[in-house]
Amino acid sequence: MPIPLSRGRGRYSESIMDWLDRLSIGAIAGITLIAMGMLANQAIVKKDQGNAGIVAVDKKAAYALRMDQDKKIYHEVVSLKDRGLYAEAMAGLNDILKRYPENPLSYVYTAQLHLGQGNLGEGIHSYRRAVEMEPDYVDDRTPLFIGDQIRELVTEGREKFGREKKLKPKDREVRKILKDIYYLQSRLAGGCE
Amino acid sequence: MKILQKMLDASIVTGALLGLGGVFLTYLGNPVNSGICVSCFVENIAGALQLHNDPRMSYIRPELIGFLLGSFLVAVKTGRFRVRGGSSSIIRFFVGFFIIVGCAVFIGCPIKMILRLAAGDLTAIAATLGLIFGVWLGVRYIKGGFVLDQPRELPRINGFVIPLLAIILLIFLLVDPVFIKTGQKGPAAWHAPVYVSLLVGLAIGVSAQRSGLCITGGLRNFLLAAEKTLLTGVLTAFLVALIAGSLLGQFSWGMNAQPASHLSHGWTFLAMTMVGLASILIDGCPFRQLIKAGEGDVDAGITTLGMLLGGGFTYAWTLRSTSAGPTFEGKIVVLAGLVFSLVIAMAFRKRIQEKKIPEGRELVRE
Numbered sequence: 410m411p412i413p414l415s416r417g418r419g420r421y422s423e424s425i426m427d428w429l430d431r432l433s434i435g436a437i438a439g440i441t442l443i444a445m446g447m448l449a450n451q452a453i454v455k456k457d458q459g460n461a462g463i464v465a466v467d468k469k470a471a472y473a474l475r476m477d478q479d480k481k482i483y484h485e486v487v488s489l490k491d492r493g494l495y496a497e498a499m500a501g502l503n504d505i506l507k508r509y510p511e512n513p514l515s516y517v518y519t520a521q522l523h524l525g526q527g528n529l530g531e532g533i534h535s536y537r538r539a540v541e542m543e544p545d546y547v548d549d550r551t552p553l554f555i556g557d558q559i560r561e562l563v564t565e566g567r568e569k570f571g572r573e574k575k576l577k578p579k580d581r582e583v584r585k586i587l588k589d590i591y592y593l594q595s596r597l598a599g600g601c602e
Numbered sequence: 603m604k605i606l607q608k609m610l611d612a613s614i615v616t617g618a619l620l621g622l623g624g625v626f627l628t629y630l631g632n633p634v635n636s637g638i639c640v641s642c643f644v645e646n647i648a649g650a651l652q653l654h655n656d657p658r659m660s661y662i663r664p665e666l667i668g669f670l671l672g673s674f675l676v677a678v679k680t681g682r683f684r685v686r687g688g689s690s691s692i693i694r695f696f697v698g699f700f701i702i703v704g705c706a707v708f709i710g711c712p713i714k715m716i717l718r719l720a721a722g723d724l725t726a727i728a729a730t731l732g733l734i735f736g737v738w739l740g741v742r743y744i745k746g747g748f749v750l751d752q753p754r755e756l757p758r759i760n761g762f763v764i765p766l767l768a769i770i771l772l773i774f775l776l777v778d779p780v781f782i783k784t785g786q787k788g789p790a791a792w793h794a795p796v797y798v799s800l801l802v803g804l805a806i807g808v809s810a811q812r813s814g815l816c817i818t819g820g821l822r823n824f825l826l827a828a829e830k831t832l833l834t835g836v837l838t839a840f841l842v843a844l845i846a847g848s849l850l851g852q853f854s855w856g857m858n859a860q861p862a863s864h865l866s867h868g869w870t871f872l873a874m875t876m877v878g879l880a881s882i883l884i885d886g887c888p889f890r891q892l893i894k895a896g897e898g899d900v901d902a903g904i905t906t907l908g909m910l911l912g913g914g915f916t917y918a919w920t921l922r923s924t925s926a927g928p929t930f931e932g933k934i935v936v937l938a939g940l941v942f943s944l945v946i947a948m949a950f951r952k953r954i955q956e957k958k959i960p961e962g963r964e965l966v967r968e
Contacts, residue, residue: 449777468786541926544658548787591858591865595925598854600861601636601659601709601789602924 472552479514486518495522513542517555524562530586533566537589540596547596556597563597566590607812613835616806616815621842623802624717627665629850630794634861635721638665638806639714640888641705644913645922646790647771650782653914658788662775664796666892667768668803673811673896674765675804682811685761687900689753693946694901697880698908700939701888703915704880706922707873707932708732709862712817712887715874716836718863720843722855725863725870732871736878737821740947743882744826747952750883753901761898764906768896772800811897816890818881866927869936873928876939883946 482505489498499522506515520535536559540546545553567590573583596602624637636642642659649660677683705711708729710718715733718726740748774782775796785791793799809815813835820832847853857865864870881887884905886894891909894902916922921932928936 541924544788550791551787588865592925594859595861595863598859598861599634599792600863601633601639601642601714602862 469552476552479512482509482512483514483518490518490522490525493525495526498522511542513539513546516542517546529562529566529569530582533562533586533589533593536562537592540593544596544602547593559593560597563590563593567594611812613813613815613820613832614838615835616809616813617835617838618842619802619806619809620713620815621716621720621839621844622846623665623806624713624839625843625846625850625852627794627799627802628852630798631792632794632799633789633792634852635718635723636710636714636789636862637717639710639717640666640892641702641711641909641913642709642714642789644702644888644909645706645916646913648910648913649790649917650774650784651910651914652781652783653910654917656917657783657785658790659917660783660785661790661793662771662782662784663793664772664775664800665803665806667772667775668800668805669807669810669889669892670765670768670896671772672804672807672809673893674768674807676808676811677897680812683761683898685756685758685898685900686753687756687760687904689751689901690950691901691904693750694884694905695908695911696942697884697946698888698891698905699912699915700935700942701877701880702909702912703921703932703935704873704877704939705888706912706916707928707936708870708877709864709923711889712874712877712881713839713889716817716840717843717847718860720840720853721847721860722853723860723863724855724857725860725865725867728867728870729874732874733818733878734821735871736875736880737818737882738825738878739875740818740879740882741822741825743947743951744822748883748947748950749952750885750950753899756900758898760900763900764895764903807893807896810889810893814890816886818878818887819885819890821878822882862925864923864925864927866923869923869928869933872940873932873936876936876943879947880939880943883943883950 486498486501486505489495489501499519502515502518502522505512509515516535516539520532520539523529523532523535540559543553545551547556547559548554549556566586570583570586570590573580574587577583620638627637628634629637632638633642643663643666645654645659646661646663647666648654649656650662652660654660674683705714708715710726710729712733715726715729719730778784794802813832815832815835817836820834820836823829823831824833844853854860877887881890884891884901886902888909891902891905895906916932919931919935920929921935923929923932
């Protein structure tokens, strides 16, 4: 039998809903509705400013802008590389690396220059640095994806340096290159990284 | 109906759901070998809440919401929603933090460890050995008198806080407000359809609440008392993932070319030793903590919050390993976590003292 509420005498019961409870429930419901309304409004604002389509367009535009800027920065280097002037292209790349140390594309071109000169190990190492700096290079959902060329290189490198490891099992350089290859293989495999 | 209830109670069913769910979710879009990974997903949620700023790892994973709500709903429905807590909460919070960092150094929680192993990733062997060793250590401490202080019954409302947070996260996921960050590339962009992830999570949450399946708990029960019920569930998860993964072309045998893995086996072993030991101290792996948080265990809820903080710090402090291996910071925090766990294990030991009493000698717990 619940004890009836008696205002001012310090007696109360949990089973009876009094005016304070009703007021509290009203306040909770009211505040919740206001908060939900505000949240919904906020969400609509985000939708207006950046719904899925707009986000995709922004993303695409950002990539396009970046690729356009890179084209300008590396124009000279690419031209020298295409003409087979690897030493000159490498000197140009070193200048760019000083000016834009955060641009991972320098390492992609470094890799290509090493490969052009037949230096597979250095090429693989440069690709590793590029992927470490820019994971999009191995993300096939981005326009920067160059995973196919890296995969080809990794397959070639694995065969070559796998054989070399058998011949020179303690060679540090070979082990270092194999580590780079394993790193690139792991990144190409995807996963939560 | 009774058959269904019995099935739900069987850890073998939870194990099968975990194995199948892990493979199925990867097939539908989750990251490779990460169909289900409590630590990775906690890191994703921490990123979405802007506790770290790596957009590649920022997404509210519905699977974890499903675990929590599935456990909550079935516990309420079956009268198992028992609100308790107050057992060394602050310690559990930091243990939760260290567990997630340990998982991040290996790159995966104990469930992902099983999924990686079942997918042919041999680098997970060191993790498995480390986890078993950590659990064995924990069992040694239990046998040596370790016991955390007993939780007590708490007012019922305490038990609703974490499930409510899960519901709020679900709303954030569906409404996508401005303050929630959702990555458009990298692992954040790899996910199964939301409703599928949520349903799989709910099914696993319901089943796990009934069966009590826990990866470290299964190992503990076996090492402590040769009790195999939970371990059978763990082995089932492995076998089902192995079979389903092979059928769906997710099996790739080897040490190299494994997704999100590294070759620093020593640190993998140490990190998972810490995860195993710490999980024994707080009575459950990260997955079990979520399930317990859903069924009214406030301490597990606090551990979950510690895990969330850990998920944020793994990126903010670069504690997480990459394919290149563990970072210096990650190694230091693994060692700190081991020290922390050992201190806790020692501090809560009720040592056996030999006391002389008139009738002779008798062992008495201090």
